[in-house]
Each structure stands twice: as structure tokens, then as C-alpha cells.
Amino acid sequence: PEMGRAFAYVILGGGVAAGYAALEFVRLRSDAAAGELCIISDEEVAPYERPALSKGYLLPEGGARLPGFHTCVGANDQLLTADWYREHGIELILGTKVITADVRRKTLLTSSGETISYKTLIVATGARALKLEDIGGSGSDAENVCYLRNIKDADKLVNVMRSCPGGDAVVIGGGYIGMECAAALVANKIKVTIVFPGKHCMERLFTPKIAEFYEKYYASKGVTFIRGTVVSSLEISSGKVTTAILRDGRRLPADMVVVGIGARANTALFEGQLAMEKGGIKVNGQMRTSDASVYAVGDVAAFPVKLAGGDVRRLEHVDCARRTARHAVAAALDASGGVGDIDYLPFFYSRVFALSWQFYGDNAGEAVHFGDPDLAASPAPKFGAFWVSAGRVAGAFLEGGTPEEYAAIANAVRRGAAVKDVAELALQGLAFVARE
Ligand code: FAD
Numbered sequence: 145p146e147m148g149r150a151f152a153y154v155i156l157g158g159g160v161a162a163g164y165a166a167l168e169f170v171r172l173r174s175d176a177a178a179g180e181l182c183i184i185s186d187e188e189v190a191p192y193e194r195p196a197l198s199k200g201y202l203l204p205e206g207g208a209r210l211p212g213f214h215t216c217v218g219a220n221d222q223l224l225t226a227d228w229y230r231e232h233g234i235e236l237i238l239g240t241k242v243i244t245a246d247v248r249r250k251t252l253l254t255s256s257g258e259t260i261s262y263k264t265l266i267v268a269t270g271a272r273a274l275k276l277e278d279i280g281g282s283g284s285d286a287e288n289v290c291y292l293r294n295i296k297d298a299d300k301l302v303n304v305m306r307s308c309p310g311g312d313a314v315v316i317g318g319g320y321i322g323m324e325c326a327a328a329l330v331a332n333k334i335k336v337t338i339v340f341p342g343k344h345c346m347e348r349l350f351t352p353k354i355a356e357f358y359e360k361y362y363a364s365k366g367v368t369f370i371r372g373t374v375v376s377s378l379e380i381s382s383g384k385v386t387t388a389i390l391r392d393g394r395r396l397p398a399d400m401v402v403v404g405i406g407a408r409a410n411t412a413l414f415e416g417q418l419a420m421e422k423g424g425i426k427v428n429g430q431m432r433t434s435d436a437s438v439y440a441v442g443d444v445a446a447f448p449v450k451l452a453g454g455d456v457r458r459l460e461h462v463d464c465a466r467r468t469a470r471h472a473v474a475a476a477l478d479a480s481g482g483v484g485d486i487d488y489l490p491f492f493y494s495r496v497f498a499l500s501w502q503f504y505g506d507n508a509g510e511a512v513h514f515g516d517p518d519l520a521a522s523p524a525p526k527f528g529a530f531w532v533s534a535g536r537v538a539g540a541f542l543e544g545g546t547p548e549e550y551a552a553i554a555n556a557v558r559r560g561a562a563v564k565d566v567a568e569l570a571l572q573g574l575a576f577v578a579r580e
Pocket residue numbers: 156157158159160161162184185186187193194195196197198240241242243268269270271292293294321410413441442443444459460461462463465491492493494495
């Protein structure tokens with residue numbers, strides 16, 4: 145006989161969005177019956193704040209460890225341990241992968257052979273790290289090649305790092321993961337070379353001028369940048385990489401390799417069943433998919449961003465996961481249809497070494513830089529850029545701001561503050577938003 149259980153609400157995936165969705169569910173439905181909500185995750189632990197994996201988790205000592213960073217501590221909210229789910233009658237099915245989904249029948253089949261049916265499904269499957277094999281390379285199986293998406297990856301990275309004190313790391317990729325891991329490796333006294341094909345780091349967000357500051361800062365910590373080329377192969381001996389070979393023939397000795405070459409949304413279960421866009425599951429302003437019983441949130445969801453004129457975006461950032469999750473739960477629980485469309489202000493941040501920046505909005509239009517990113521003048525410079533589009537502030541980036549200053553740039557973007565003269569804006573810098 146086929147095993148099976150039925151739930152009114154099922155959250156598929158147990159990452160950031162799942163944790164925030166569960167808390168919102170409990171808050172909005174204090175009368176929820178035990179067993180109404182179930183979360184299915186192929187990870188072994190309750191939802192946690194994934195950004196910690198490339199920051200606190202990698203510290204050489206006193207690093208962040210579970211249960212310390214389960215959701216929702218990243219938003220200064222309740223810490224949801226496995227006990228919390230139990231106490232609230234939420235079925236947390238861990239270490240279990242959903243292998244097929246049938247949207248028409250409203251069922252999910254798990255790796256343990258169980259069929260779980262739902263009335264309402266929230267898809268929160270997130271994204272996965274792209275592998276070297278996905279871009280025509282090889283070597284992912286080597287003992288000292290690391291990725292960073294989940295706790296297992298982070299544990300491997302920590303172990304490999306500790307196995308080669310003072311050694312050489314080659315970091316492949318100059319995006320978020322590459323840059324944050326490079327900083328962590330330096331903190332662990334590993335010598336780092338970062339290799340990426342672009343002209344500068346964080347190419348999708350940073351302007352050349354912003355990137356120059358961070359690259360100089362990293363260089364001052366001993367990090368070497370190799371731009372405009374790629375690692376074409378890894379030389380492996382007894383299961384371990386020894387050398388990374390660049391396209392131009394250069395050979396980099398490597399005691400370890402960290403790969404951060406991007407992510408792909410986990411949409412496969414729903415291909416051919418739900419409408420897709422921007423590499424994710426397409427949803428409306430209520431986070432509802434093309435099937436009325438299915439919502440999608442977090443990294444896997446492509447949703448209309450009002451501030452960008454309703455343009456559909458897929459944003460792989462933690463704040464987006466939290467907010468879209470809450471919005472979907474509010475919409476799914478709302479029988480009266482009173483929950484409006486999400487009005488999301490895109491927000492990302494990063495923290496490396498003693499630095500920290502925030503970005504709001506859209507990096508579209510003309511970049512107008514302000515402040516002095518000169519390390520010689522100040523070890524903790526404050527600088528940034530506004531992106532001006534059609535005479536209005538569309539995006540803003542700030543390094544080293546105070547909470548008030550971050551709130552002020554966010555506000556300027558949200559309101560689309562009018563800019564009469566970009567030269568004047570460059571001179572005023574933060575005074576422009578403080579004055580508004
Ligand atoms: P995830 O948190 O990835 O959760 C998806 C979950 O679904 C996972 O548990 C996965 O195992 C599970 N799953 C997938 N498929 C199945 C299946 N078939 N069956 C069962 N379970 C499944 N963002 C920022 O804004 N700032 C940062 O500083 C930052 N740092 C980051 C650092 C790292 C190392 C990483 C990896 C990401 C970082 N992010 C950061 C991005 C942020 O963590 C993500 O945007 C966020 O985790 C997305 O939440 P999610 O719930 O959509 O996906």
C-alpha cells in the first residue's frame with residue numbers, strides 16, 4: 145500500500161524563506177490546528193540564516209554554529225529551533241527530498257516513498273550552486289574543491305581550510321560567494337588568488353570605481369586578483385587538486401579551491417507544470433504561480449517589482465526571501481482577497497573584513513559616485529553611488545554607513561527622489577538624502 149499524509153499547507157524546501165513563512169503562518173493563524181502545516185527539506189536541520197555560512201560560520205575561532213543562527217534571528221526575530229516547530233504543531237520533515245510534484249493532483253512524492261498531498265503549496269526550493277561540470281569543467285569531486293550553499297558545504301570548507309594552514313587557495317569567481325569566501329580564507333591565514341573572467345569583481349552590481357576600492361582593500365590583505373581569464377582545468381593527484389591551470393597556461397599552486405560561479409533556481413520539479421520566467425517560477429504580486437493552489441517565494445520566484453515598473457525579477461537575496469515568504473503566507477491565508485500586491489524595494493548587503501555595504505533599488509541608469517573611497521585618507525571610508533534614471537534616484541549603494549544613513553538612501557530610492565543636476569548630486573552625496 146502507498147504511504148501518504150495530507151496537509152492543508154505544505155512548504156517545499158527548508159531554507160530562509162521556509163523559516164520566515166512558518167513564523168508568519170503561526171502569527172497570522174493562532175488558531176491553526178496541529179498538523180495543518182508541513183515543511184519538507186532535504187537538509188538535515190531546521191531552516192537557518194544561509195548568509196551566516198560565508199560570514200560567521202567561517203571565522204577561525206568562535207564561529208557561528210547552530211542552533212545559534214536558525215531563522216528568524218537574521219531579522220532580529222524569534223529563533224526557531226526544531227522544538228519550536230514541534231511546539232507549534234508544524235510537521236518538519238527533514239533529510240527528505242521531494243523527487244516529483246504533481247500540480248494537477250496536488251501531491252508530492254518524497255525520496256522515502258511517501259506521497260504528501262496539499263491544498264496549498266508554497267514552493268521555497270531556493271537555488272543551487274553551479275558546478276564546474278555545468279560550465280564544461282571538471283574536478284568537483286576532489287577532496288579539496290569546495291562550494292558553498294548549505295551547512296554540509298560549509299563544514300567541508302572549514303575542514304579543508306583547517307587541513308592546510310598557511311596554504312594557497314584558488315577562488316574561482318568574483319561574485320558574492322567568491323569575495324566573501326576570500327575574506328574568510330584570509331582570516332584563516334590562507335593565501336588567496338581570485339580568478340574571474342570579468343574586468344572587476346561583483347560585475348553585476350559594482351561600478352568599476354566601487355570595485356576598485358574593494359579590490360585594493362583585498363590586495364592590502366594579501367589577496368591576488370587575476371582578471372579577464374578563467375581556470376581551464378584542475379590538476380588532480382590522489383583525489384586532491386594540486387594546481388589550477390588558467391586558459392593562458394599559467395599554473396597556480398592550490399592546496400584548496402573554492403568555486404563561486406553563480407547559482408541556478410531549483411525549478412526542475414515544476415518544469416512543464418507552472419509558468420516560468422527569468423530562470424524561476426513566475427508569480428503575480430501575491431506570489432501565486434500560474435496554478436491557483438501553488439505559491440513560490442525566495443530565490444526560486446520571479447515576481448513583479450513595482451518600483452521597477454512592474455518588471456519581473458528574480459532576486460537571490462535574503463531580504464527578498466524573507467519578505468516574499470511573509471507575503472505569500474498572508475495572501476494564502478487571506479480568504480477575503482484583501483492582501484494587495486507586494487511592493488518590494490530590492491535590498492542586498494555584504495560584510496567582509498571590517499567593511500560593510502548596502503544597496504537598494506535598481507542599478508539602472510547613470511552611476512553618480514560620492515564620497516572618498518581612499519584607503520590612504522581613511523581606513524574606514526564612507527562612499528557610494530546613486531543610480532539616476534529618468535531624472536530620479538533608482539538605486540543607491542553605500543559603504544560604511546550608519547543605520548540612519550542606510551535608511552535615508554533606502555527612502556530616497558523608494559520615493560524616487562528627483563535629481564535636477566547630477567554634478568550637484570555628486571557633490572552633495574549623502575547630504576542630498578539627509579536633506580530630503
Ligand atoms: P534557500 O535558503 O536556498 O532554501 C531552499 C531549501 O530548499 C534548501 O533547504 C534546499 O535544500 C531545499 N530544497 C530544494 N529542493 C528540494 C527538494 N526537491 N526537496 C526538498 N528540499 C529541497 N543574501 C544576501 O542578501 N546577503 C548575503 O550576505 C548573503 N549571503 C549568502 C551567503 C551564502 C553562502 C549563500 C549560499 C547565500 C547568501 N545569500 C545572501 C543569499 C540568501 O541566502 C538566499 O537568497 C536565501 O537563502 C534564499 O532563501 P530560499 O528559502 O529561497 O532558498
